[in-house]
Amino acid sequence: MHSQQMIWNSQAGWTPSAVNPEEVSLVFYFGPREMLACGKRYRELREMFPAAHLLGCSTGGQINNSDVTDEEIVAAAISFRSTQLRLIRREINDPLQSRQCGEEIGRALIDDRLAGIFVLSDGLNVNGSELVNGLVDAIGPDIPLTGGLAGDGANFKETLVGGDCAPRPRLVVGIGFYGTAIKIGHGSAGGWDLFGPRRKVTRSAGNVLFELDGEPALDLYERYLGPEDSKGLPGSALLFPIEVHDPEQPDSSVMRTVLAVDRKSRSMTFAGDVPQGWTAQLMRGNFDRLAEGAADAARQARTSLQESGHDDQFSILVSCIGRRLLMGQRSTDETEAAGAELGSDTLRVGFYSYGEISPHAKSGICELHNQTMTVTSFTEVEA
């Protein structure tokens, strides 16, 4: 397997030039919505890599090894020796079709040689939890499934996904890796700190949260954010993600981050389900511990790959927009911490997302995460 990095910016265009572009079978690219929306960058990539599957999305910031940038598109071109790929894309017009969409992609990709799936999805018009559930329903719990929801900075207006097509809204793309050569490692961690009392979800419907302990959820958030940050809703709500768990199964906790707020109904829409009756607790971030979380995710991915004993690796880092909003310039603390774990010779590209997809660190069951750093590492062994 060989991987090479490319950058596009308005001054220099795509640099450096690709080496053996005809051998490249897969290109990941992540960029600001405004840079991708015209479709020109896609067409340039298609011209450069005529034989490759092109998979990309809009973001809340790009990860380029240890750097975090807003003004460029980052891409990685991968040449596999023997691994086969299959790319499936589905339009989605209604979040209620999320599970069905996941099932369809899963069914289209599943076969005996399927070794793993990486998914990119629209970040605003999809119920990520249901999408993942649909995929798991089709492929089962044992095949590694990772990926993320496309982002739109702190705007939450429109996200784009492209899969062998120009990036556009309402698209979900999955790419399957086939064969025994490909090895995929993954890790996911948050590093957020719980704070404040435990609260009960007293009213919710799917991923829409109405009340915590009988009080409108938005009231609570506005109180904690203060008048200044409240103006920045829903983006500013990312500063306070929540951890929810079934009171009967405290180990099953997952983090949820806000996608939208409805000031009229005082409700908040999260990137995954917030079931009524579950326990919820606010979280807040500390730069150091968030960076430690990223390191932990990278360590998990590296450890699972090292078991295969191979070094030539390529990693995709998907981190949550909430982390970026909180850490600001210190966001590089976490990309550096992850890089330190993965090794400086491992090519790392990635993006800040509206939701991360990865198996749960404890249960091993694939879920939609929020506010985590998710690391997926690829390598190829002798077939």
Added chain:
Amino acid sequence: MHRLFAKQIARATDATGKVDIDQLAALVGGAYDEFDRDRRRTDRSMSLMIEEIDGKNRNLQQLVAERTCELQARERDLQAQNVRFDIAINNMTQGLLLYDSSAGLIVCNERYLAMYGLSREVVKPGLSLRDLVLHRKEMGTFRGDVDEYLAAVMHGVAIGTTSEILTETPDGRSILIVNKPVVGGGWVATHEDVTERRRSEERIRHLAHYDALTDLPNRALFHERLREELARIAPGDQLAVLYIDVDEFKTVNDTLGHLVGDELLKAVGSSLRGCTKSCEFVARLGGDEFAIVKARVKTPADVAHLVARVLKSIRVPFDCLGHRVTTDASIGVAMAPEHGADLDQILKNADLAMYAAKSAGRRTWRFFEPEMDARVKARRNLEIDLRQAIADGALDIHYQPCVNLHDDGITGCEALVRWRHPERGMISPAEFIPIAEETGLINELGEWVLTKACTEAMTWPENIKLAVNVSPVQFRSGSLALKVIAALAASRLPASRLELEITEAVLIRDDDTALAILHQLRGIGVKIALDDFGTGYSSLSYLQRFPFDKIKIDRCFINDIAEPEGSSCIVKAVVNIAAARHMVTIAEGVETLRQHELLRSLGCEEMQGYLFSPAVPAAQIRQLLHSTLDDKAVA
């Protein structure tokens, strides 16, 4: 240098190594802003959180306070309940123990401790059943094998059923122990002192089968025993049933009182028990009737020997409350299977045999004979016919004149009932009057005679009186005086022309009711005569108890009045007594002129008998009375 500042410098430095100060300043300023924002957010969230946690804490404290109050109230309730529970279990009449599933004591009430004289110090929660029983054994309040007892208790508990164990304590109490498993293992044991209850049950059982007065088996037990004996008569054997009726017991009761009567029955019972063997079963059937069952009778002589023993033992004079009472018995014997093998049959036959012995003059015994049955049936038929005859008015009244011994003039007539049976012809009053008395028909019959005779007497000359016999049974109804008044009123016969004849039987019992009736009758002007004087007891005290108007000297004294050593002196004595008490004397059964003369010389005032006229039908007496009147008129 701070890592971030190094990065900011690197970012603000171009390819030539020149640092863009403005960009650097913007980056550094931005970082400061970020830090400030983060600090403000942190402060805000921390203070809000503290506020919130304070609030939660206050809520919790309030909740804890409320819960504590609730718990305290609940504890108070529980204590009150415990006190009530203690009162309840310690005031039970039963001893109570509650055990846990491993046979350890949980609760024991005061009654239990008191029942067995145990100490609370020893019998306390946790004590095992085994140790408790061993302790009781040591203290002498448990009798029996400890292991066996424990096994019995634990078996019931193990299979989850309520078990009952009746134990006897060394001091003779009966204790009923009920072990009832409870939900969740363990069991509750109640100990109840049933000594009194068992004694009462025993007494009730005894009373149900034994006669309270004599303590002999009663009729129920007698029947039970007889039924058993009848079922196991060996081939060739016979079974004898003796019905024993104490002769004249009623007289003893009437003359000496019930207490003496009861003493006599007790003495007879005791004698019977004493004279019989173990294979002879003695019972009191009620009243003055006793019975004996003798099994394995080989020959009639076996029965004869038993009867002899019985009669001998009864004939011994008894001392009853200071009275020396001599009595005798009439005994009927029926044999099974000879006289019938079923219970009812053999009982009926023995009864018939006893009545036969009575009819034969008492003081004797009879084996059952099939003819006895026939006689009883004939008597019953006669009763049916008599009832019909009274209903049909088929009886008749004859009248016998009474004559003045001085001038042979008729003073009155005695009404005598006559019955001509359509098949058997004339039936003697001696045969049907006792039947009428036994069945109560005498009341109806007596009323009819009285009414009819009064009406008839109104056809006679005014100086002629009417004598009517009244049975002692009629006195028992209590309405005799009313009936007499009604008959007089209906016939318009003056009361002074009616004379009622009663026998001493009316007065033999010290009967205030009968005396009261006699005084009522006397009060309206009716005359009262004492009939059959000289027979029976003829106690002179009767004459003192009621002032009769007339005494009728029984015919047995008249029959031999003319004989040397005859009854003339007795008649004389009676006449004298009567004269002294201003009573008229009349002699019955006068058949000869000699008797007539003697009576007149002895001072007797009136006579009745064939010498003058037998009893004749009403028409005939009417004719006789009017012809006599005519004679007088002619004279």
